[in-house]
Amino acid sequence: MTTAARTSADSSTDTYDVIVIGAGPTGENVADRTQAAGLSTVIVEAELVGGECSYWACIPSKALLRPQAALGAARAVPGAREAAGGKLDAATVLARRDWATGGWKDDGQVGWLDSVGVDLVRGVGRLDGPRRVVVRTPEGGERVLTARHAVAVCTGTRALLPDLPGVAEVRPWTSREATSAHEVPGSLLVVGGGVVAVEMATAWQSLGTQVTVLVRGSGVLPRWEPFAGELVAEGLRGAGVDLRTGVSVTAVRREGDSGPVTATLSDGSELTADEILFATGRVPHNEDLGLDTVGLAGGAWLEVDDSCQVRNVDGGWLYCAGDTNHRALLTHQGKYQARIAGAAIAARAKGEPLDTAPWGAHAATADHEAVPQVVFSEPEAAAVGVTAEEAERAGRRIKVVDYEIGNVSGAYLHAENYRGHARAVVDLDRNHLIGVTFVGPGVAELLHSATIAVAAQVPMERLWHAVPSFPTISEVWLRLLEAYRDQ
Structure with missing residues (x-):
């Protein structure tokens, strides 16, 4: 049959x-x-x-993010910068997103x-x-x-929608609407500070939307190493995103069927935008x-x-x-x-x-200690394993080594004024890496080497003999190992 x-x-x-x-x-x-x-x-x-990934998550979101990443990479290099003027063609970006999803068929x-x-x-x-x-x-x-x-x-x-007055009536965006919308809103409120919030704020700001991000806590990416959230927040603000922390939404309302949305904030103020995206968790x-x-x-x-x-x-x-x-x-x-x-x-x-x-x-x-994750923001954030805080909370004896990625030759050739940071967390009793975090342009492709080192529990003295190619950003591995040796 x-x-x-x-x-x-x-x-x-x-x-x-x-x-x-x-x-x-x-x-x-x-x-x-x-x-x-x-x-x-x-x-x-x-x-x-x-499923979700193919039509409303990974694939369409990365299709929306890639054009700005490519343009930003060109603008970071003198010589290419002069040829990379102008703005993204939003209609073409959305059409390519539609192609990537197979037109939702x-x-x-x-x-x-x-x-x-x-x-x-x-x-x-x-x-x-x-x-x-x-x-x-x-x-x-x-x-x-x-x-x-x-x-x-x-x-x-x-997607989990918060239990707020008016939330059902305003027909808010969730991750599904944020990745599949066919028109670029003039303004967008993004509620949340996690991966979906950061990526969708990056994507829609790049297409010409004025984005405001509202974070209840002290910063974005709260479960990452602190410097990751700080650098990503700096990137969002540098792109024109209005990022506000320590504030939450207490109620929402929409004018008519298709009018703007107004959010009442915990400090008593109000913000109005064409659309509102709740990126506040999953169930x-x-x-x-x-x-x-x-x-x-x-x-x-x-x-x-x-x-x-x-x-x-x-x-x-x-x-x-x-x-x-x-x-x-x-x-x-x-x-x-x-x-x-x-x-x-x-x-x-x-x-x-x-x-x-x-x-x-x-x-x-x-699933326990070697889970890799990338946030395709500007700059990118990539991590595997545990953070230093998580390791300390678990009672592990660790050494933390940090290095500014912009100091390696591959980084300053990759982009003028490259700004990025790397951290390695070493379990001193087990003598291998248990966590690695990179933040910076193009660091997503560094992550699998870190995942192999963490998952395989490669002894630190053996990593010394994994020689990075010159001049690439992966030379940061050598610098982290030198910092570990010299501390």
């Missing part, structure tokens, strides 16, 4: 080895691994195959599922007891799916998943072990990979967990022991 026929079936019961709920990058990877292992697999999706992703032999059922999937999923199809019918071995929940998260997208039918609480994060098997479910048949388990809310970590979960499901289905798998394929150990 074809995928289209399966999608349109009204009332049928099908049995598969594995059912995956959610066809984002995480769900796709679980399905790919289990199908490749010889387990018949079906994936259930209520919206677009490819998932034909290509559906074709990929077909190519690997994974069946697709469109509709809202809901657990209905052990190993059973009922799908409410777009046509109003029901499809009942039964799993022989496993069901994997890969439903991700949704698990599982409130109507039927978790109560298997003894779990709907709307709660699902606790899993390192094989992504959900705890406290009899029979060990339920898995959860990606954001919904709250281990690391990042697409690349979700895909990593998916590979682990897929391998674990296949091994258990075949009666194979997990602890004999090569490469630690059945344990998501990187």
